[in-house]
Amino acid sequence: MRILVIEDDTPIAAMIRRGLEQAKHVVDHAGDGATGLQMARENPYALIVLDVMLPRMDGWRVCEALRAGRIGCPF
Amino acid sequence: MLTARDAIDDRVRGLDAGADDYLPKPFDFAEFLARVRALLRRDRVHRTRVIRVGDLVIDTAQRRVTRAGADIGLSRREYDLLEALAAHEGQVLTREAIQERVWMNAEEATSSTVDVYIGMLRKKWTPAMGSNSSKPFTASATPCAARPHPLWMPQQRRRRREPEPFSLPARRGGGSLRTQLIAWNIAALAVLLGTLGVVVRYTVSSFLMASVNRELERMERLPPPPFRDRGRGGGPPFGDFRGGPGPRRFRPPRGDETLRPRHFDLQGRPLNPRDTRRPWDDNGAAFAAARQGREHRARIVVDGEPLLVLSVPIVQRGQIIGVGQAAYPLTDVERTLASLDAALLALIPVALLGAWAGGAFLTERVLRRVRHATQAAERIGVNETSDFAARLPVTGNDEFSRLAETFNNLLGRLETAFRQQQRLLEQQRRFAADASHELKTPLTVIKGTASMALASSSNGDSSGHHQRSFRDINRAADAMSHLVGDLLLLARSDGGQLGRNRSRCPCATFWSRPSPPYPP
Numbered sequence: 264m265r266i267l268v269i270e271d272d273t274p275i276a277a278m279i280r281r282g283l284e285q286a287k288h289v290v291d292h293a294g295d296g297a298t299g300l301q302m303a304r305e306n307p308y309a310l311i312v313l314d315v316m317l318p319r320m321d322g323w324r325v326c327e328a329l330r331a332g333r334i335g336c337p338f
Numbered sequence: 339m340l341t342a343r344d345a346i347d348d349r350v351r352g353l354d355a356g357a358d359d360y361l362p363k364p365f366d367f368a369e370f371l372a373r374v375r376a377l378l379r380r381d382r383v384h385r386t387r388v389i390r391v392g393d394l395v396i397d398t399a400q401r402r403v404t405r406a407g408a409d410i411g412l413s414r415r416e417y418d419l420l421e422a423l424a425a426h427e428g429q430v431l432t433r434e435a436i437q438e439r440v441w442m443n444a445e446e447a448t449s450s451t452v453d454v455y456i457g458m459l460r461k462k463w464t465p466a467m468g469s470n471s472s473k474p475f476t477a478s479a480t481p482c483a484a485r486p487h488p489l490w491m492p493q494q495r496r497r498r499r500e501p502e503p504f505s506l507p508a509r510r511g512g513g514s515l516r517t518q519l520i521a522w523n524i525a526a527l528a529v530l531l532g533t534l535g536v537v538v539r540y541t542v543s544s545f546l547m548a549s550v551n552r553e554l555e556r557m558e559r560l561p562p563p564p565f566r567d568r569g570r571g572g573g574p575p576f577g578d579f580r581g582g583p584g585p586r587r588f589r590p591p592r593g594d595e596t597l598r599p600r601h602f603d604l605q606g607r608p609l610n611p612r613d614t615r616r617p618w619d620d621n622g623a624a625f626a627a628a629r630q631g632r633e634h635r636a637r638i639v640v641d642g643e644p645l646l647v648l649s650v651p652i653v654q655r656g657q658i659i660g661v662g663q664a665a666y667p668l669t670d671v672e673r674t675l676a677s678l679d680a681a682l683l684a685l686i687p688v689a690l691l692g693a694w695a696g697g698a699f700l701t702e703r704v705l706r707r708v709r710h711a712t713q714a715a716e717r718i719g720v721n722e723t724s725d726f727a728a729r730l731p732v733t734g735n736d737e738f739s740r741l742a743e744t745f746n747n748l749l750g751r752l753e754t755a756f757r758q759q760q761r762l763l764e765q766q767r768r769f770a771a772d773a774s775h776e777l778k779t780p781l782t783v784i785k786g787t788a789s790m791a792l793a794s795s796s797n798g799d800s801s802g803h804h805q806r807s808f809r810d811i812n813r814a815a816d817a818m819s820h821l822v823g824d825l826l827l828l829a830r831s832d833g834g835q836l837g838r839n840r841s842r843c844p845c846a847t848f849w850s851r852p853s854p855p856y857p858p
Contacts (some may be wrong), residue, residue, distance in 0.1 A: 264378060266516055270340065272779050274810060275363075278786045281806075282367055283374070285790070310377055314340035315352065316775070323355050330356035330411075337358040337377040337414060338339070 264309035265289045269299030269325065271317050279312060296320030300328050303336075311338030340365070350454055358414030361789065363778040367786035368793065372661075380418075391424045415440065416459050419452075426620070486774050515708070516701045523697035524690055533687050535682040542678055546671045547646075551635070554648040557599050557664035597667065601652060603660040604629060609652075618663055624649035628661040644668040707738045727753060769828075776821050780814035 266288045270276040273294075280290045291306070293299035296317040303311055311329070315322035329338065339357045341348065352360045359373055389396040394405045401417055403410045410422060418440045423431065433452050441451070601609040602617050604625060616623070618635040627634035628651040636647050645665040652660040714730045728751060730742040791807035830836055 266374070274783045274814065275340075275779060275786075278367070278790070278810065279370075282371060282786065282790050286371055286374075286409065286570075288374075302648055310374060312374075313339045313357070315339055322341065325339065326352065326355040326357050330413075337380075337523070 265291070265306070266310045266312065267291045267293065267299065267302055267306070267323075268310070269293045269296065269310045269313045269317065270314045271295060272314070275314075294318075296322065296325040300325050303329060303334055304332060308336050310336060313338050346450070346454075349451075350458075353413055353415045354458060356413050364781035364785045367789040370786070389421065389424050391674055394424065396421055396424055410462055412459070412462060415455060416462065419455050419459060487510070516698075516705050519701045519705075520694060520697040523584075524693050527693040528686070528690055531686045535686060539675070539678060539682065543675055546674060550646055550668070550671060551648070552664045554635075554646065554664045554666050557666075558648060558650050558662055579618060595664050599662060599664040601660055601662045617661065618645065618647045618649075620647065624663065625661055628652075628656060631658060644672060657856060707733075711738070711742060715745075773821070774827055780817040780821070783812050783814040784818075787814070 266283055268276055268279050268283070268290055270279065270292070271294050274293050276294075283290045291300050291302060291308075292323060297319040299311075299313070299317075300320065313322050313325060315323070320328075327337070339360050341350045341352070341362060343362075349360045349362075361370060361373060364450075369520060386667050390399065394403070396417075398421065401414075403412055403417065403420060419436065422436060422440050436452050440455075600613065600615050600617060603609055604616050608615065618636075618640070620634075620637055620638050623636060624634045624647070628649060631651050631652075631653075634649040636649075638645055638647055644667070646668050647663055649661050649663045651658045657846050711730050713846065714728060717728055726821045729746045732739050732742045732746065787807045787810045791804055791811075794803045827836075
């Protein structure tokens with residue numbers, strides 16, 4: 264499964280990436296909300312892991328934009 | 339969604355924004371992976387069928403809900419909840435059953451969480467169906483009484499748990515200041531009028547009786563008409579008649595000749611042989627007093643008319659030879675006193691009634707300002723809707739105005755203190771939130787890395803992975819140590835334990851300190 268991790272905290276992102284890769288998933292990482300939203304629109308992800316406090320665009324707005332864009336994957 | 343915000347409101351906001359799951363930091367990495375697996379699995383399973391309940395259509399493949407063709411946008415959790423309810427049409431689901439089916443982790447989802455989602459689902463349901471739609475998810479008092487769309491009534495239960503709103507203490511009945519003032523006013527005036535009535539009655543009565551007595555004494559001082567001394571020849575009678583000559587001739591009231599003074603010997607016979615009148619009888623008390631040389635006054639009734647009779651001894655040559663009597667009718671006096679009594683008895687209640695009306699009017703005028711002040715104070719209140727910026731009305735320059743000004747000054751100081759307290763609390767909350775957030779990041783790393791290390795250890799992979807894990811744990815511990823040290827420094831500074839030392843230094847020193855020492 265291809266999973267997108269939107270997390271600005273580098274150690275946490277690295278930890279999540281390592282754990283998901285151990286579970287045989289393919290992980291993409293975005294360090295801010297706007298970049299993560301763009302990546303979610305351009306790529307078909309099976310799951311999105313989203314932080315709330317993000318630079319440029321916080322998690323609430325990313326969440327609303329994902330739902331408004333009818334991106335059906337769970338996050 | 340991953341966040342350090344773990345308050346219920348934050349969770350609800352995240353889920354309401356469309357998130358399918360919400361995991362607060364620090365989290366257990368094994369749980370995180372389990373949730374990822376569950377989300378992926380559920381997504382695959384739910385893409386397989388369509389549930390129909392009446393005109394409600396739930397497309398589990400697209401996770402889309404419509405009713406009568408109208409699309410209802412639901413969040414992931416709302417959709418799961420609705421799907422669970424629709425899958426058990428006609429049944430009553432307990433909170434625990436819903437928690438197991440929708441949240442799976444019963445510890446995370448409390449009963450209040452279920453209530454919140456039912457409320458959100460109902461809000462989205464009603465606008466979609468318009469005003470003619472029946473209210474969904476109605477409650478049943480007994481779990482066995484199933485409804486077309488089963489559930490309980492979470493809103494009603496929540497309403498029972500809500501704290502009672504602030505209210506002022508109930509007023510005690512019958513004890514208002516206005517009633518007390520009027521009662522005291524009437525009571526004081528009643529005592530005053532009663533005392534005044536008694537004094538007036540006594541004064542008028544004394545004055546009238548004194549006039550009567552003076553008239554009687556004047557009558558007695560008049561010399562009797564000449565007559566012959568019975569059995570002892572001529573000579574001036576009553577040569578030393580007590581009182582001497584009076585200033586004028588007595589004329590009996592009403593022209594009644596029967597009231598002219600009478601003179602008798604000690605046996606009750608008239609000294610004037612031509613006088614046929616008899617003494618005014620009061621059972622011989624007048625003659626007994628005369629024999630002892632004393633005057634005597636008595637009220638007697640003659641032919642239904644009250645008379646005041648004055649009896650004085652007649653002394654001749656040092657001897658008491660008889661009794662002289664003069665009478666004055668008391669009819670007018672007693673009628674006057676009776677009229678006065680009636681007037682007093684009538685005037686006192688009227689005066690009390692007037693006192694009540696006047697007291698009510700005056701107290702109303704006075705207490706109106708007190709009432710306005712009380713209403714303003716109640717608007718200010720002490721609950722969460724308190725308006726500390728409100729002030730009591732100040733008009734004039736009387737005692738109430740000074741009291742209102744004093745109270746307003748007190749409110750001003752209270753408002754200032756309240757604002758300061760609010761700012762301090764807000765700063766404390768923000769500080770605690772920031773500190774909590776900063777601490778949760780290394781904690782999350784520690785927990786997650788440790789759990790991954792344990793998992794890999796159980797799988798037999800313990801070489802390079804363990805080294806990376808322990809390095810991350812060590813860095814996270816260093817970050818926590820720095821944060822805790824900074825927090826202690828701030829606490830000491832707030833406590834005034836640090837001396838103030840002003841010096842110039844580069845801001846970069848402070849920008850870099852809170853950042854965890856992780857490589858970018």
